[in-house]
Amino acid sequence: MINFDDFSRPEEYISPFDKHFRKVLRKHLEETVMPYRRQFDEDWKDHHLIEPAFDKLMGELGLQKSLFPQEYGGWGVARSDYVFRIGYMLSEELGRADTGMAVALCVTFWPLLVIMIDPFVNERLIKEFAPMFCDTKKAVFAANAMTEPQGGSDIENLGLLGGRTIRTTARLEGDEWVINGHKLWPTNSGGVAKLFGVPCTTNPGSSDPKDFAFIYVPADLPGVTQGGSYEKAGMAADRNSDIWFEDVRVPSWYRAHGPGTDAEAFYQLISFGQMASCAFLTGAMMNLYERLYEFVSTRTYNNRPLKENDAIAGIIGRIAGDIDICRILGHEAAMIGDRRNKPYGKPLISEDVVGRIRNIKDFISDRAVENFGKAMDVLGIYGADRDWDIEKHWRDIKIIQLWMGGKQLCQMESARYFFNCETL
């Protein structure tokens, strides 16, 4: 009988790592996350239940060290030719279980990728940060502190604005950077992360990429203040808060690379985030299929199972068809990333890669929002019921459509690329 694994994916794209680790991860999530995710949904503020689950997933299973080179105790994934596709696999399996947990874990990779993906590698910082993540069985999180109160998605719109609207400043004093600013909404804030990656400007108001700085800030430094967790519609496992940096001093070598290179390296991770977003969504939709399959097989309209009614079959058929197409597209987004160093590929910072991956993310987001909403209506009076999990996914995945500049920035990147728009 067909199951959720049968949704299409280009088999030639799949990494060798996928073949054995997907099973291990899935078993882990089916035992430690999926049976408890409804309770996690209520645990948004304190993470009493979620934290031990993260310890098992990130610390004991070891996912948090996966990017780091083997010589520092990691698994060497960041140096792999498959880093995007492995990221896709991890994100998809996590998304199937709980997109909030998926986001919290994958965002931990995010700031680290700025110094780990060829050609932008900072060996000194990798070596310095490795013990924090590799030498512990407790979950350790990182966060990207990007969004600012005045700017919304402006930071993700680096291609156009060149960091002109960034107000968080970095000032070099001797061999230290002094950071000042206010950030909103980072995943893994609210006291969760141990390390922040902070996009700053060294020259406020400048749109010269050389004035963009990506600087690492340990969360326990004096001058770092985090607010309480925001209360949100969903994504309980992903905590967010305000962060204030007030004369925070970090060593000068905590800047990711240097003038000009920081902007390029940072821009790469936007595409990684968009690709992971696709995977969270296809994973969640695979779980939607599982739960919907059960409902339409066991509940009736006109005294026949829902799936045997032609009109309802038309609706659920479209949902399954969309999942199939989205999964193919999601893998394509990952492959675009992994072609970056190939002769037939394009650099991650190219308009080609940015435009195409954003385009895929926009498409999958729309299909996911639509399909979860439709599935809730298929369940009818049970659609809003937490016991069917579909409504949890519906609440969780909406923010994926909204984040990283949201739908409109995706549309703009797509237009810029495909139509050579010059003033957008």
Next chain:
Amino acid sequence: MNKNLDELFIVSGNPLDEDAKSVVGLVRQWADREILSKRMEYREGYSKLFAEQRRRLNLDIGIQWLTLPEENGGFGWNDLSKAVDIAHVLCEIGRADASIGSLLAVQYAILATCTMKHNLNRKLCDMFSSLYISDTVRTPALILPGPGMAGKTSALFLGRSILTQVKAKKGGYTITGRNLRPLLAGAAADLFCVVCAGEKDDRACLALVPGDAHGISTGSPLRTTGLNACGNADITIDMVSISKENLIDHDGAAEELHTWLNLLLGAVSVGAGMNFFEILSDWSETRVIKGGFTLKENPLCASVLADVAEETALAKMLLFDLAQVISASAHEGLHTTRAFTYSEIIGNRIQSSIIKAINRGMELMGSAGYAKEWHVEKHWRDVKTIQSLLCGVGAEAPVKMDTARFFYNCAEL
């Protein structure tokens, strides 16, 4: 927002009369003063303030007995011609809190099957007036036909399974149904209105079952996407006895119930959509992108804002068109099947439009639309819950079957 919603979102038909205007005005005042201007306080103290505000609206203003006959002490809005006015009232309530609005929508829909002038049942009017004209906030619940269970054949109401049976006994009836899912408020109801299958011909009829009747058991409280304050739970009705008067079995009673539900829950969602429009409008005037342009002055954002306004305006126009259809029947009597079909088509479209408007508007608000602090996500969850509840089962498919039956005389659907 310094714009007048009534001027922005027009509706067809005659203006409200003075009586209706004053009731709608009172409810709007309640919404503005008690909830909308104190959103943060209301959210933070929700469980307590929800009960307080229901009390203020239902009892202090008297909305609980709005649709009861004047001779029973009600406002006398028990005529089909008042459909437009009732929809206005529920719009105002939905603008403030969809949970309060939905509970009242369910109550009015139940009452409309037996207290309207064309179907007035004197004994039930007396029963309802003693129940509703009191100093206690009342909570009715409704159990509609919906999904059946595979392997079990059930009586049908237009394809939806009726899971409750009624049997005649001396002096009344017994009602039986297991693991029933009320629309709302199963855990809190003092009265259940249950669509049942009649004993002989499986024809749908409505049983009014007191919430404290012997034989009713309530399951665990349900957690749902929205409308959680309504306190839902599954119930089992085990051979519960009711009096003869408590069975409403005139032709088309179940269709009438659905007709009113589509109208009234539509009004609640339109009200929620109105408030979302207000919030988004403020947002679009105070937030900037690309380093300085207000959202509303950017052509792409403006087109999203236009979508929101368009969907909201259409939903409101459709809502009041449906209200006019019902209202106009006051002279010729309610053409049950036609009104039912139109209510299904329009009700479905209203919910789709409002959820689309909120979904699109949230795209512009980004994370703020998702955070509870901005009061948008509650509207989003509440309206989505109403939409799914009204679908009953199978998304829009059953509505399409109802529509095809009416317009094409399909015989086998």
